Amino acid sequence: MSVTDPLTDYDIFDRDYVLDPFPVQEAIRESGCPIAHTERWGGSWLPTRYEDVVALAQEYETFTSRQILVTAPPPQQAEGAYAGVAAPPISSDPPEHHWHRRLILPFFAPQAVAKYEEGTRDLCNQLIDRFVESGEGDAAADYAQQIPVRVIATMLGVPTDLSDTFTGWVRGVLEAGLTDPKIRLESRMKILDYFKEQIEDRKANPRENDLITTLLNSEVDGQKVPEEYVHGVCNLMLVAGVDTTWSAIGASLWHLAQHPEHRRQLRENPDLWPMAIEELLRAYAPVTMARLVDHDVEFQGCPMKAGDRVLMAFPAANRDPRQFENPDEVILDREHNRHVAFGAGIHRCAGSNLARLELRVALQTWLARIPEFELVDPESVTWAGGQVRGPRICKVRF
Amino acid sequence: MKVRVNDGACHGHQMCAIAAPEVFGSDDYGNAVVLIEGDLPADLEAKARRAEGNCPERAITIEE
Numbered sequence: 342m343s344v345t346d347p348l349t350d351y352d353i354f355d356r357d358y359v360l361d362p363f364p365v366q367e368a369i370r371e372s373g374c375p376i377a378h379t380e381r382w383g384g385s386w387l388p389t390r391y392e393d394v395v396a397l398a399q400e401y402e403t404f405t406s407r408q409i410l411v412t413a414p415p416p417q418q419a420e421g422a423y424a425g426v427a428a429p430p431i432s433s434d435p436p437e438h439h440w441h442r443r444l445i446l447p448f449f450a451p452q453a454v455a456k457y458e459e460g461t462r463d464l465c466n467q468l469i470d471r472f473v474e475s476g477e478g479d480a481a482a483d484y485a486q487q488i489p490v491r492v493i494a495t496m497l498g499v500p501t502d503l504s505d506t507f508t509g510w511v512r513g514v515l516e517a518g519l520t521d522p523k524i525r526l527e528s529r530m531k532i533l534d535y536f537k538e539q540i541e542d543r544k545a546n547p548r549e550n551d552l553i554t555t556l557l558n559s560e561v562d563g564q565k566v567p568e569e570y571v572h573g574v575c576n577l578m579l580v581a582g583v584d585t586t587w588s589a590i591g592a593s594l595w596h597l598a599q600h601p602e603h604r605r606q607l608r609e610n611p612d613l614w615p616m617a618i619e620e621l622l623r624a625y626a627p628v629t630m631a632r633l634v635d636h637d638v639e640f641q642g643c644p645m646k647a648g649d650r651v652l653m654a655f656p657a658a659n660r661d662p663r664q665f666e667n668p669d670e671v672i673l674d675r676e677h678n679r680h681v682a683f684g685a686g687i688h689r690c691a692g693s694n695l696a697r698l699e700l701r702v703a704l705q706t707w708l709a710r711i712p713e714f715e716l717v718d719p720e721s722v723t724w725a726g727g728q729v730r731g732p733r734i735c736k737v738r739f
Numbered sequence: 740m741k742v743r744v745n746d747g748a749c750h751g752h753q754m755c756a757i758a759a760p761e762v763f764g765s766d767d768y769g770n771a772v773v774l775i776e777g778d779l780p781a782d783l784e785a786k787a788r789r790a791e792g793n794c795p796e797r798a799i800t801i802e803e
């Protein structure tokens with residue numbers, strides 16, 4: 342069924358919306374009611390203004406993280422053996438959220454993730470070696486997609502040669518699984534089975550400096566943390582760290598393929614990199630989350646009911662002209678950039694410093710090896726969307 | 740000019756440290772710490788203002 346009025350019937354999985362969501366978001370944002378509603382996919386609200394999205398993210402008591410996927414789970418979904426395993430801290434609310442998050446933050450501070458830079462650069466170079474001679478490559482599938490999954494596997498201390506398997510599971514949860522509950526559940530079970538084995542292994546053979554071992558040995562209020570917590574964190578690392586970062590790298594390369602002036606700007610002014618990364622994250626923010634309304638509430642005139650889903654459209658917030666001048670233009674040295682690609686409030690992406698590092702190293706390495714490149718055919722680029730938006734096939738020639 | 744971070748509001752975006760690495764750093768949890776106590780050198784004022792304008796939580800206060 343095609344969409345007639347985005348204000349009352351938007352569809353985040355509609356082909357046109359996945360390809361280019363910004364005109365729809367703009368139409369909603371500039372209408373009389375900047376918060377749209379749809380009955381599709383279990384129903385949801387879609388706020389599009391920066392101030393609204395940030396306010397929602399900060400009001401965690403009303404807008405809870407009990408469900409964070411953009412589509413409703415099927416009623417009474419059977420979760421089998423792992424019913425108690427969630428994805429802390431992303432799926433937790435205060436007060437537990439505080440320790441759920443605090444235990445993992447030290448692994449992701451800027452000074453802690455710096456040690457992954459060299460390995461990431463080597464990895465990027467090896468990936469480029471595979472196709473650089475041919476004069477053509479897929480910036481999404483052969484490059485962007487291959488990077489974050491290996492970085493996360495290294496961090497978790499699991500074999501990087503399982504990368505394709507991990508990627509398949511993550512796509513099962515975050516892409517196909519959003520509209521197909523069977524795929525979602527199967528993929529979830531495979532991830533949880535795998536990490537159950539890893540946890541048993543670490544209990545028998547503890548490792549030094551290993552995220553899983555460290556978490557298993559952590560204590561909160563004098564008590565060892567529950568094993569379900571560690572299991573849930575492993576699950577989240579994979580699901581939150583892979584599709585997201587790969588989408589950001591892919592979208593940035595897609596942009597650079599079409600903007601020789603930006604490639605030149607970065608080459609001539611390397612000091613620009615940190616700002617440029619923030620601007621690319623703003624313009625191509627990949628992640629939309631959801632919140633579940635805790636109790637009936639009127640938000641900006643919208644009558645939201647307990648149990649309603651609200652989409653945290655961070656990409657829409659990042660294009661609000663009330664907050665950003667010329668929001669649809671990529672300005673690599675944008676002076677003020679309060680973007681919320683990593684969310685806002687207590688759930689701010691815990692992995693943001695790692696994601697930035699990966700994005701910067703991936704783009705710097707690409708531009709050093711392949712300074713000039715262009716899309717083979719703009720029409721043949723495919724995108725995934727819904728929860729995480731980014732290119733999945735993006736052929737370039739050089 | 741002095742800068743202050745409201746610890747209750749800071750959620751560790753680190754966008755202040757990206758805009759003004761001489762002025763802001765990170766604690767073990769990735770939350771902001773102010774590296775320069777007291778008045779900022781004049782040549783860092785513009786960067787500090789950019790940091791203030793880039794914090795999504797509006798956790799930075801500038802005192803002139």
Ligand code: HEM
Pocket residue numbers: 398406409429430431432442489493577578579581582583585586587589626627628630631653655682683684685687688689690691692693695696697
């Ligand atoms: C460009 C890449 C990434 C983007 C755009 C992104 C975006 C986000 C967003 C928007 C949230 C907030 C969720 C919410 O408000 O409900 C989030 C949370 C989270 N992300 Fe990321 N993410 C990225 C990469 C990563 C990486 C590499 C990791 C780590 C391996 C990671 C781990 C997490 C975790 C653990 C949370 C939950 C934090 C909490 O709830 O306290 N992310 N991410």
Ligand code: SF4
Pocket residue numbers: 744748749750751752753754755756763769770771793794795796797798799
């Ligand atoms: S940008 Fe704001 S929220 Fe982020 S670390 Fe700096 S002060 Fe904290």
